[in-house]
Amino acid sequence: MTIFGTIRAPRELIFGAGQRNALGQVASKLGRRALVVTDERLARDPDFLRVVEQLETAGVSVKVDASTLPDVPVETAVTSADAARSFAPDLVIGIGGGSCLDMAKCVAVLLTHGGHPQDYYGEFMVPGPVMPLIALPTTAGTGSEATPVAVLSDSERHLKVGISSPFIIPTVSICDPELTLTCPSSLTAIAGADALTHAIEAFTAIRRDPVPGLAQERVFVGKNATSDHFALTAIGLLWEGLEAACTNGDNIEARAKVMLGATTAGLAFGVAGTAAAHAIQYPVGALTHTAHGAGVACLMPYVMAWNTPAIGPELDQIAKATGLSSPTDVIPAIAGLFGRIGIPKTLRDLGLAEDRLDWVAEQSCGIARLIQNNPRPLDLADMRKLLDAAYSGDLASLEMN
Structure with a gap:
């Protein structure tokens, strides 16, 4: 049998308790204006607020988008990208469970390449690299911090749909198991x-x-x-x-x-x-x-x-x-x-x-x-x-x- 393999992964993957505290240093090397994508519950969490403060201390301007909903309805990603354009982010950070990370991926695609999520359904439909993307998962399940996939829900199709492209693998993922302790x-x-x-x-x-x-x-x-x-x-x-x-x-x-x-x-x-x-x-x-x-x-x-x-x-x-x-x-x-x-x-x-x-x-x-x-x-x-x-x-x- 011929040995064959391929790896598609973040450029850097950092794992360990307390490693969320490296986010400011990581982000400041990738951009100066960060759109932070999360959900309404996490946006009030003390750990989340400390992370945002850490970004600002590192000289990164932050806009928080807490509009992520479970299963990422397609229209919410469009609304999020539209609302972020006036801020002109050069970096997207997803913090939360799989839906938050998938939302961040989709928003990064829309901010970089325009169009609608439907334009990118399927495999290899994203035409090129997206702006730098950081994933900070707070649950341990989807693996979205390491995958070329963003899953959305499309009410017109009545099923979940996927955007699958190596271009949406996060640039850096920081996996801190302490963030799952309250799960x-x-x-x-x-x-x-x-x-x-x-x-x-x-x-x-x-x-x-x-x-x-x-x-x-x-x-x-x-x-x-x-x-x-x-x-x-x-x-x-x-x-x-x-x-x-x-x-x-x-x-x-x-x-x-x-x-x-x-x-x-x-x-x-x-x-x-x-x-x-x-x-x-x-x-x-x-x-x-x-x-x-x-x-x-x-x-x-x-x-x-x-x-x-x-x-x-x-x-x-x-x-x-x-x-x-x-x-x-x-x-x-x-x-x-x-x-x-x-x-x-x-x-x-x-x-x-x-x-x-x-x-x-x-x-x-x-x-x-x-x-x-x-x-x-x-x-x-x-x-x-x-x-x-x-x-x-x-x-x-x-x-x-």
């Missing part, structure tokens, strides 16, 4: 389960023929040597830290493992991509309005069970990374972990109506970018079988297919 247990669980799903789907994605130019033709190239390294590291870190962080939010060591796991999972799926669990969650989320992390994690054991014939070596490596005695223990162990931290076990538990399963199957199969990344093919009939199992909680039926 409630339920959000810690949902975000961390999202990160573990990212890592598993990246590690078990399809492996494509590494023809020259693959990484220029696809943002998400599939499983490869470097993404495997980051994915397996993330799986080990999250396995060790996630339940402990949910049980005791003051456990800074567990918090650090979860945050580093989320970031390394971002480095993995930012090039390898995700697969069927994410494809299914898009229509499920549109119908149930449940948190993305809860949806993909609920689906992950069923997708793994379907994929089992195609991922034997990967299950063996995951077993070793998590200290499990056998590859056959991996899927029940992942499902057990998710259950213990409060992730719903079935699509029924997520609130999906049974009479919408056909529609979900059709919509999921239509998200070709993700379905084609799945290691085992899924046609419409197979997708319906998978959804039936995920609705009823019948993992065994998939393991027999």
Whole structure:
């Protein structure tokens, strides 16, 4: 087998407790007028206010935009960019959860290149570099601080949409696990389960023929040597830290493992991509309005069970990374972990109506970018079988297919 790999990452990634206090020094080397994108709750947080003061002390003029909403409605990014133009920022800083970071990415694109978010949907549609962008995550889940992705919600399409381009990877990311200490247990669980799903789907994605130019033709190239390294590291870190962080939010060591796991999972799926669990969650989320992390994690054991014939070596490596005695223990162990931290076990538990399963199957199969990344093919009939199992909680039926 030819060894092939690619890494797309921030120019600088700084990780560690207290490292948020380096923001002023970092920002002052990249710009003089910073648009700081956050949400209304964080804008009143003492840690946030200290960070803004730190920027001003470093000689950086600051405009705070606290308009970020969950799932980033497209029109809010347009409004934010329009409101910022008179300030003429030369630097965008995203501080907050995944939505704040995605909002910052989209606003940086609009301020640099103009147009509308719809102009940049899909892969490689951003025409060139954007203004310097700094990410300071306060949750550990999406990995947006390390990925070429910004996810938005478009009311006209009734589904989430993505801008995928190496140009929107943050210039610098500062990951400080102390910022996650106040994150409630339920959000810690949902975000961390999202990160573990990212890592598993990246590690078990399809492996494509590494023809020259693959990484220029696809943002998400599939499983490869470097993404495997980051994915397996993330799986080990999250396995060790996630339940402990949910049980005791003051456990800074567990918090650090979860945050580093989320970031390394971002480095993995930012090039390898995700697969069927994410494809299914898009229509499920549109119908149930449940948190993305809860949806993909609920689906992950069923997708793994379907994929089992195609991922034997990967299950063996995951077993070793998590200290499990056998590859056959991996899927029940992942499902057990998710259950213990409060992730719903079935699509029924997520609130999906049974009479919408056909529609979900059709919509999921239509998200070709993700379905084609799945290691085992899924046609419409197979997708319906998978959804039936995920609705009823019948993992065994998939393991027999």
